[in-house]
Amino acid sequence: MISPKYNPAEVEDKWYAHWMDKRYFHSEPDERPAYSIVIPPPNVTGVLHMGHMLNNTIQDILIRKARMDGKNACWVPGTDHASIATEAKVVKMLREKGIKKGDLTREQFLAYAWEWKEKYGGIILEQLQKLGASCDWERTAFTMDEVRSDAVIKVFVDLYKKGKLYRGNRMVNWDPEAKTVLSNEEVLYSLEQSKLFHVKYKIEGSEEYLVVATTRPETIPGDTAVAVHPDDPRYAHLEGKRVIVPVIGRSIPIIKDAYVDMEFGTGALKVTPAHDVNDYEIGNRHNLAVIDVFNEDGTMSADATIYLGEDRFVVRKKFVKDLEAADCIIKIEDYQNNVGRSERTNAVIEPRLSLQWYVDMKALSTPAAEAVASDEVEFFPKNQKNIYRHWMENIKDWCISRQLWWGHRIPAFYFNGDVFVAETIDEAYNEAKCKYVDLKIEDLHQDEDVLDTWFSSWLWPISVFDGFKDRKELDYYYPTSVLVTGWDIIFLWVARMVMAGYEWEHKRPFDHVYFTGMVRDKQRRKMSKSLGNSPDALKLIEDFGADGVRFGMLLSSPAGGDLLFDEKLVEQGRNFCNKIWNALRLVDGWETDENVSISEGEMLAYHWMVNKMNALATDIDKNFKEYRLSEALMSIYSFVWSDFCSWYLEMVKPNFGEKISIKSRENTIQIFSEICSLMHPFMPFVTEEIWHQLKNGNQDGDCIISTFPKPAPYDQVLIDRVEQAKDIITNIRDVRNKNGIKMKDELDVLMIKSDRAQALVNQSGWPEICLKLGNLRSIQLSDDESLKGIGFISGTEKCIVILQQEINMEAELDEKIKELEYQKGFVASVQAKLSNERFVSGAPEAVVAKEKAKLADGVERIRILEDDIRRLEN
RNA sequence: GGGAGAUUAGCUCAGUUGGUUCAGAGCACCUCGUUUACACCGAGGGGGUCGGGGGUUCGAGCCCCUCAUCUCCCA
Numbered sequence: 017m018i019s020p021k022y023n024p025a026e027v028e029d030k031w032y033a034h035w036m037d038k039r040y041f042h043s044e045p046d047e048r049p050a051y052s053i054v055i056p057p058p059n060v061t062g063v064l065h066m067g068h069m070l071n072n073t074i075q076d077i078l079i080r081k082a083r084m085d086g087k088n089a090c091w092v093p094g095t096d097h098a099s100i101a102t103e104a105k106v107v108k109m110l111r112e113k114g115i116k117k118g119d120l121t122r123e124q125f126l127a128y129a130w131e132w133k134e135k136y137g138g139i140i141l142e143q144l145q146k147l148g149a150s151c152d153w154e155r156t157a158f159t160m161d162e163v164r165s166d167a168v169i170k171v172f173v174d175l176y177k178k179g180k181l182y183r184g185n186r187m188v189n190w191d192p193e194a195k196t197v198l199s200n201e202e203v204l205y206s207l208e209q210s211k212l213f214h215v216k217y218k219i220e221g222s223e224e225y226l227v228v229a230t231t232r233p234e235t236i237p238g239d240t241a242v243a244v245h246p247d248d249p250r251y252a253h254l255e256g257k258r259v260i261v262p263v264i265g266r267s268i269p270i271i272k273d274a275y276v277d278m279e280f281g282t283g284a285l286k287v288t289p290a291h292d293v294n295d296y297e298i299g300n301r302h303n304l305a306v307i308d309v310f311n312e313d314g315t316m317s318a319d320a321t322i323y324l325g326e327d328r329f330v331v332r333k334k335f336v337k338d339l340e341a342a343d344c345i346i347k348i349e350d351y352q353n354n355v356g357r358s359e360r361t362n363a364v365i366e367p368r369l370s371l372q373w374y375v376d377m378k379a380l381s382t383p384a385a386e387a388v389a390s391d392e393v394e395f396f397p398k399n400q401k402n403i404y405r406h407w408m409e410n411i412k413d414w415c416i417s418r419q420l421w422w423g424h425r426i427p428a429f430y431f432n433g434d435v436f437v438a439e440t441i442d443e444a445y446n447e448a449k450c451k452y453v454d455l456k457i458e459d460l461h462q463d464e465d466v467l468d469t470w471f472s473s474w475l476w477p478i479s480v481f482d483g484f485k486d487r488k489e490l491d492y493y494y495p496t497s498v499l500v501t502g503w504d505i506i507f508l509w510v511a512r513m514v515m516a517g518y519e520w521e522h523k524r525p526f527d528h529v530y531f532t533g534m535v536r537d538k539q540r541r542k543m544s545k546s547l548g549n550s551p552d553a554l555k556l557i558e559d560f561g562a563d564g565v566r567f568g569m570l571l572s573s574p575a576g577g578d579l580l581f582d583e584k585l586v587e588q589g590r591n592f593c594n595k596i597w598n599a600l601r602l603v604d605g606w607e608t609d610e611n612v613s614i615s616e617g618e619m620l621a622y623h624w625m626v627n628k629m630n631a632l633a634t635d636i637d638k639n640f641k642e643y644r645l646s647e648a649l650m651s652i653y654s655f656v657w658s659d660f661c662s663w664y665l666e667m668v669k670p671n672f673g674e675k676i677s678i679k680s681r682e683n684t685i686q687i688f689s690e691i692c693s694l695m696h697p698f699m700p701f702v703t704e705e706i707w708h709q710l711k712n713g714n715q716d717g718d719c720i721i722s723t724f725p726k727p728a729p730y731d732q733v734l735i736d737r738v739e740q741a742k743d744i745i746t747n748i749r750d751v752r753n754k755n756g757i758k759m760k761d762e763l764d765v766l767m768i769k770s771d772r773a774q775a776l777v778n779q780s781g782w783p784e785i786c787l788k789l790g791n792l793r794s795i796q797l798s799d800d801e802s803l804k805g806i807g808f809i810s811g812t813e814k815c816i817v818i819l820q821q822e823i824n825m826e827a828e829l830d831e832k833i834k835e836l837e838y839q840k841g842f843v844a845s846v847q848a849k850l851s852n853e854r855f856v857s858g859a860p861e862a863v864v865a866k867e868k869a870k871l872a873d874g875v876e877r878i879r880i881l882e883d884d885i886r887r888l889e890n
Numbered sequence: 891g892g893g894a895g896a897u898u899a900g901c902u903c904a905g906u907u908g909g910u911u912c913a914g915a916g917c918a919c920c921u922c923g924u925u926u927a928c929a930c931c932g933a934g935g936g937g938g939u940c941g942g943g944g945g946u947u948c949g950a951g952c953c954c955c956u957c958a959u960c961u962c963c964c965a
Contacts, residue, residue, distance in 0.1 A: 021928085399894075403894065403963070406893065406963090407963095540961085578961095579902095580903095582917085584917060585902095585916090587930075588916075588917075590930065591928095591930040591931095592930090593930090595928065597927085597928080599928080601927045601928075602927035602928085603927085605926095638906090644904090644906085646904085650904085650915065650916080654915080662932085665927085669927090672925080746934080749934065750935080752934085753921080753934050754934085756922090848948095849909095849948070854947095854948040854949095855948040855949070856948085859909070859948070859949080862909095862910095863909050863910090864909095866909080867909085867910095870910085870911065874911085
């Protein structure tokens with residue numbers, strides 16, 4: 017006995033284990049065409065969130081479809097070491113244990129970090145399995161495992177040797193909390209409420225003073241000049257003079273620089289070269305000293321001369337008090353400015369002068385920009401192309417060193433101010449010995465820093481196939497077929513992978529990029545831990561089933577568009593599972609009788625389904641090619657729920673107490689099985705279960721490796737005839753509803769004679785379907801339009817439901833008049849078109865022919881309506 | 891300051907090179923219904939003139955201009 021409710025928990029784990037057991041997810045190069053996807057590696061110690069669910073559901077759909085299409089499908093999973101994020105977590109964990117990172121050696125710290133990774137590293141992958149992800153788990157990679165680490169080191173050395181990688185002293189984005197530099201892409205800017213302080217700088221040897229507006233008074237100890245615009249008449253007389261830094265008492269020059277915006281504040285700018293990118297450039301132009309007033313953790317340095325060791329934001333308040341006490345504050349305004357924060361720690365970024373490693377991006381960007389512009393790498397949706405191009409055209413060098421321990425240590429070795437870059441210390445030593453003959457290997461000192469996480473992820477499509485060492489797999493799987501990722505990491509990751517692909521493989525890393533939207537809540541807010549608006553992914557799977565969740569995530573998620581998550585959607589998915597589950601119950605309960613033969617109506621219903629399925633497969637094929645997955649799913653949904661369950665099953669289901677023919681049951685099971693295949697990529701668990709139930713244990717193979725329905729020719733005429741039967745039945749049901757006629761009361765229906773009407777009733781099985789679903793005694797042709805009853809028009813056919821009882825003439829008349837008005841307007845517009853000489857001669861023949869047909873149909877309907885109205889009025 | 895995108899039913903969104911009876915889907919809503927798969931259900935229904943204005947065209951939700959509003963990215 018099958019339960020009336022589908023219970024996902026009972027089937028999901030069972031089938032996942034079965035698939036694993038059969039190694040369906042595993043791929044090895046063979047003679048079939050490859051279809052490969054590399055997973056965007058989630059943070060190794062992260063947990064599954066809504067973004068992952070959306071992203072990985074899409075990848076799983078694509079990979080399962082490819083597998084069913086007979087391709088060698090390979091989805092490579094893995095995790096990212098996520099340098100900053102993971103190190104921050106480990107530091108926090110240690111702090112809770114009372115251990116300070118500063119008290120540990122590098123080796124000790126890394127031991128803790130690896131331990132942490134071993135403990136939590138597998139969680140997110142297990143969660144992906146709950147979702148149904150059909151990854152080749154035998155290939156699971158990690159950005160810091162041996163193969164991937166070797167690739168990183170090799171690439172670093174290679175770029176250095178090619179002169180595309182260098183070390184430079186520049187202004188960087190400093191994260192004082194993580195105590196590391198960040199790339200531009202890791203800094204997020206947003207408008208924040210702050211204050212603008214107007215501060216007096218006394219002019220040396222005068223009672224006069226200059227007023228400078230600043231949002232950052234705590235950097236005043238680092239001022240080395242005050243700048244005004246060269247054309248500013250207000251300050252022309254101050255040429256060559258100097259001012260005194262308030263409270264600090266140091267004397268600094270007044271300089272002229274065109275960078276200054278005369279409109280902003282007072283038109284005078286304090287110049288702090290150590291703590292602002294623009295000030296740094298002004299400082300360079302005017303040979304100004306650089307006074308760094310902060311330590312690496314954002315506290316005041318010895319050079320600040322005040323508040324040594326106190327935090328920059330505490331000092332801001334204290335120093336403003338000092339300024340007020342010295343009568344140096346003119347006013348304090350509320351002010352909104354753009355504040356940069358660390359993507360990972362959310363700390364306010366401090367611009368800082370620092371010696372770091374950079375990749376020369378101009379050297380790498382040209383082929384990468386060209387590849388996307390020419391659609392060699394094709395973006396879905398297209399509009400991301402512009403954003404990509406804009407970034408490529410304004411590309412800045414990539415700062416890749418990080419002052420962290422968890423990551424790939426930079427393979428640069430130093431001695432006496434010289435740097436030797438090599439894959440191993442031995443190689444570096446050999447190189448160094450050429451210059452320093454007496455050098456001992458212990459004298460070489462390796463760079464303390466590690467590389468940006470993305471410096472390993474940008475190699476992912478190559479490195480997961482061990483492509484830097486062995487070409488065997490790479491030649492088969494590369495370029496990968498498609499990359500599925502969020503648009504938020506287009507620069508951090510996608511663009512850089514394209515560059516790496518061309519740099520080392522001279523080939524694109526993937527044919528297509530499918531950008532998913534961000535998952536947001538109903539109020540359009542990003543899902544985030546701090547807002548607490550992110551549903552627990554695993555709980556959702558528990559409550560609604562993996563298939564229900566997959567359905568819900570996908571249904572309202574066109575490429576690139578944000579997804580407003582609403583539990584209603586997964587509810588719909590769960591209901592859908594239950595619907596087909598109950599279709600199974602129905603079919604399962606049918607008893608066959610070999611003495612019963614299939615009826616004409618059942619045959620027609622079957623042919624209708626087969627043709628409709630072919631039409632649907634054609635449509636879905638097109639939608640898949642354009643990555644319109646939510647549309648594909650939507651059309652499957654309405655086909656299954658409406659056409660299959662509401663119409664087909666009702667057409668063939670035996671009457672109460674009767675049995676079904678063997679043939680009709682077989683037909684139904686065949687269609688149902690194909691529907692399972694069609695749905696499988698989207699909803700793998702429920703379809704696998706039903707697939708097997710349908711075969712009553714006589715399983716030949718599994719749904720997961722069945723053939724996905726392919727586009728095939730279909731008979732549109734036959735489809736249209738059954739669709740018209742549906743239309744007539746719906747009209748009859750409407751007549752019943754409006755006139756309070758019970759479903760169980762049989763009715764007689766007439767169709768007014770016409771060629772079309774004749775063809776319909778002559779279609780084998782057609783009248784039978786109408787009788788069964790309309791609960792009619794008869795449906796016949798007639799010449800007599802004046803018969804008593806309620807008329808309606810289906811297509812161009814007039815039908816009459818014969819009624820003995822009195823009918824509501826007035827309502828009937830109103831409806832007809834309304835309909836007539838609409839038809840008249842419609843015909844008028846078509847006529848206007850057709851009487852326009854320029855339309856008839858200008859438009860394609862087919863369009864004109866269609867317009868003519870529209871006109872004829874409209875005229876026919878008007879004739880019927882006018883007749884009806886005349887009769888009703890009498 | 892520079893750039894991208896959006897505005898279609900109460901809500902969330904489709905609408906693919908301008909031409910099928912094109913104004914759609916899902917949800918929500920209204921009426922009816924406990925017929926032997928399913929109330930996580932069935933039958934039926936109402937609802938928008940496609941942000942405003944202008945233009946191109948035989949023909950515009952779709953192309954162009956303009957205004958308004960909103961979102962995002964970059965600096």
